[in-house]
Amino acid sequence: MDNELSDVRFLTVAEVAELMRVSKMTVYRLVHSGELPAVRFGRSFRVPESAVADALQQGRGDDAGQHTA
Numbered sequence: 001m002d003n004e005l006s007d008v009r010f011l012t013v014a015e016v017a018e019l020m021r022v023s024k025m026t027v028y029r030l031v032h033s034g035e036l037p038a039v040r041f042g043r044s045f046r047v048p049e050s051a052v053a054d055a056l057q058q059g060r061g062d063d064a065g066q067h068t069a
Contacts, residue, residue, distance in 0.1 A: 010039065010046035019052055030055070 016036075017024045030036035031045055036055055038045040 009049040011049055011052060013045055013047070016047050016052055020056065 011019070013024050013027045016027045020027070027036065031038040031047070036047060037051045038047045
């Protein structure tokens with residue numbers, strides 16, 4: 001199990017916001033709604049890098065996929 005945890009890279013909310021090109025408030029909304037998994041450390045959140053990659057692939061965090069023709 002230690003090997004699994006050592007392979008996980010956690011990002012701060014600010015880092016996630018920069019990668020997703022959204023505001024930190026948007027990242028907090030995604031975390032609180034459960035759309036973006038996160039772990040709470042004290043008063044801050046850390047998001048697994050793999051979860052950000054998954055969210056970007058699925059179009060979460062922006063308006064992609066929400067527009068209809």
